[in-house]
Amino acid sequence: MSNEQRVTRDEGRVRWGAAVMLVLCMAGAASAARIEFRSEPDFSAIEPVHHSGNAPARYTLSVVDDAGRPIPVARVKYTLLSPPVNAFFTSDFPIVEGTTLMEGDAFLADGTLSWEYLTPIRGDYRLVVDATPGFGAAAFAPVHDEIRYHVNEKASNIRNGVLLMVILFGVGFVSGYIIVRPRTIRPAIALVVLALVSDSAMPPPASAHGGHEHHEVAAAPAPGGVTKGDSAQLALSFDPPSGTVGKLVTIRAVATDPDSKPLANVRFTVRLHHLEDDKDMYTSTFVAPDGTFTWRNQFFDGAEHQIIVTAAPVESGAFTPVTAAYTMDVEAICPPDNVVARMWTFHMAIVVAGMACGAFATRRSRRSAAEGGI
Amino acid sequence: MSANMTSHRHEKKSIALSMTVQLALVLIMVGVVLYAVLFTTYPPVHDFFHELRHSMLLIPCH
Numbered sequence: 001m002s003n004e005q006r007v008t009r010d011e012g013r014v015r016w017g018a019a020v021m022l023v024l025c026m027a028g029a030a031s032a033a034r035i036e037f038r039s040e041p042d043f044s045a046i047e048p049v050h051h052s053g054n055a056p057a058r059y060t061l062s063v064v065d066d067a068g069r070p071i072p073v074a075r076v077k078y079t080l081l082s083p084p085v086n087a088f089f090t091s092d093f094p095i096v097e098g099t100t101l102m103e104g105d106a107f108l109a110d111g112t113l114s115w116e117y118l119t120p121i122r123g124d125y126r127l128v129v130d131a132t133p134g135f136g137a138a139a140f141a142p143v144h145d146e147i148r149y150h151v152n153e154k155a156s157n158i159r160n161g162v163l164l165m166v167i168l169f170g171v172g173f174v175s176g177y178i179i180v181r182p183r184t185i186r187p188a189i190a191l192v193v194l195a196l197v198s199d200s201a202m203p204p205p206a207s208a209h210g211g212h213e214h215h216e217v218a219a220a221p222a223p224g225g226v227t228k229g230d231s232a233q234l235a236l237s238f239d240p241p242s243g244t245v246g247k248l249v250t251i252r253a254v255a256t257d258p259d260s261k262p263l264a265n266v267r268f269t270v271r272l273h274h275l276e277d278d279k280d281m282y283t284s285t286f287v288a289p290d291g292t293f294t295w296r297n298q299f300f301d302g303a304e305h306q307i308i309v310t311a312a313p314v315e316s317g318a319f320t321p322v323t324a325a326y327t328m329d330v331e332a333i334c335p336p337d338n339v340v341a342r343m344w345t346f347h348m349a350i351v352v353a354g355m356a357c358g359a360f361a362t363r364r365s366r367r368s369a370a371e372g373g374i
Numbered sequence: 375m376s377a378n379m380t381s382h383r384h385e386k387k388s389i390a391l392s393m394t395v396q397l398a399l400v401l402i403m404v405g406v407v408l409y410a411v412l413f414t415t416y417p418p419v420h421d422f423f424h425e426l427r428h429s430m431l432l433i434p435c436h
Contacts, residue, residue: 092428092435153431161431168404175400179393245436302436334415335434343432344405344413351404355397 033071033140035129035147036062043149048091049118049281049301056116056280063111063131063143070111073134077105078113083123083151090343091121095246095333096300101125103248103296106286107134109314115284120300122153135289165350172354173361181362229322232256232263234311236324243299243330255291255311257319262291265314270295273306275327281305287314302332 039046040058063074083091085098101120106113119125127147133139226235232255239250255266265287272282281301286293291311299305305328312321391399411423412433420427420435427435 089432090434092430092433094434095436157429157431160429164430168408171400171404176397179396179400300436332436335436339434340413343434344409346432347408347412348401348405351401355400 032066033063033074033131033143034066035076035131035143035145036060036064036068037127037129037147037149039149044152046119046151047154048121048151056118056283058114058116061108061113061127061129063108063140065140070108071133071140072109072111074108074111074140075106075132075134076108076113077103077130079103079128081126081128083121083125086123088342089346090335090339091123093121093245093300094335094339096120096298097123099246099298100248100296101298101300104286105294107289109287113284113286115282116280118279118281119151122151124148124150164347168347168350169354169357172351172356173358174354176355176358177362178358180359181366225324227322227324228258230320231258232311232319232322233258233260234309234322234324236307236309236326238307238326238328241328243305243328245300245302245330245333246298248296248298249328250294250296251307251309252294253292253309253311253324255288255322263311263313263319264291265289265318266291267312267314268293269310269312271308272297272299273308274301275304275306277303299328299330302330304329 038060040060046057061076061078063071063076065071080101080103082096082099082101085094091097104113125148127149129143129145129147131140131143131145226233235254235256237252239252243249251270253268253270255263255268257263268286268288270282270284270286271280273279274281281299282297286295306325307328308323308325310321310323313319410419412427412430414420424435427433
């Protein structure tokens with residue numbers, strides 16, 4: 001081999017080595033992304049909705065690098081799953097248990113996606129996230145993560161539930177004690193009095209779940225179809241057109257110019273408003289490079305909701321923001337009969353246990369009195 | 375006199391129910407009240423007690 005051939009071969013080896021090093025470096029940089037998920041307030045302070053006027057919690061999903069810096073222009077697909085069905089005890093929304101609450105596919109222009117959401121029930125939620133680089137973003141290896149967080153039951157609900165059990169046990173105990181012991185008073189009259197007393201000891205019902213109250217949303221835009229603005233138009237579509245508790249509704253919004261050409265770099269703001277309770281159940285902002293966003297949501301409360309979508313340019317001045325709205329009926333589903341039967345039986349079992357204890361207490365006191373008299 | 379006296383046998387019948395029946399009646403009464411207040415899906419009753427049900431721990435509502 002001549003010296004020239006030897007040099008050429010050595011140069012080739014150097015170039016190959018450099019290329020391999022470059023690929024390895026890129027691979028190392030590509031695997032640096034991770035997903036962060038946090039809430040405000042902290043997860044331990046979040047309580048279920050319960051029509052109680054709770055403010056929505058704010059959740060933030062981020063795709064960050066090793067240094068914790070958000071990676072701009074990442075794309076995430078996420079699915080929020082409700083707590084699984086409990087074999088023994090139920091929440092107040094049994095239809096919602098073990099279902100998908102929302103699914104989204106969003107571009108994170110600044111590496112984060114935030115939303116405000118009223119959580120339906122207590123329990124362990126699961127957020128499944130898949131993150132990939134968005135167009136024009138720095139490369140990173142796709143990331144898959146399953147985030148679990150727990151929502152505690154409201155302290156007052158726990159207190160009321162325990163109070164109810166104590167009352168039922170007390171009713172059973174007193175009735176068992178009175179009925180089993182030798183009659184000194186008319187048991188029937190005593191039990192009627194007892195039932196009236198126990199009924200009045202129950203917490204009074206709050207304002208009714210009115211079926212026909214109408215709450216006006218200020219400046220609510222015209223519902224459905226295509227809403228035309230000065231320099232843009234917004235089309236909303238829903239599949240199915242009405243919601244059902246426990247099932248997802250696909251919400252699709254397309255922002256176009258007056259010639260129906262899709263607009264680029266659109267920031268969509270989505271707001272779900274519970275008309276009966278006059279409060280926002282969900283609020284978020286999506287960035288859509290192609291002017292289209294698709295999102296799936298479960299309306300977990302069987303009441304009318306108003307869906308308000310606003311399309312605005314990411315770069316101000318590109319077009320005039322336009323807002324469209326749609327009033328969606330949501331069909332409520334009664335709790336399954338087996339769940340109702342199970343919970344009713346559980347509470348009645350407490351009464352029976354109280355009766356047994358009351359009867360036992362009577363017999364024991366009678367036996368003690370008999371032994372004392374011997 | 376005693377022959378002319380009509381012996382009246384006053385039979386006192388107890389109208390008191392047996393212990394078991396009384397306990398059963400109490401259970402039925404409590405069960406009906408419990409179901410009506412916390413479990414029935416009959417709309418007027420459901421709407422009236424709606425907030426109460428959501429303020430409890432183990433009461434399914436929707």
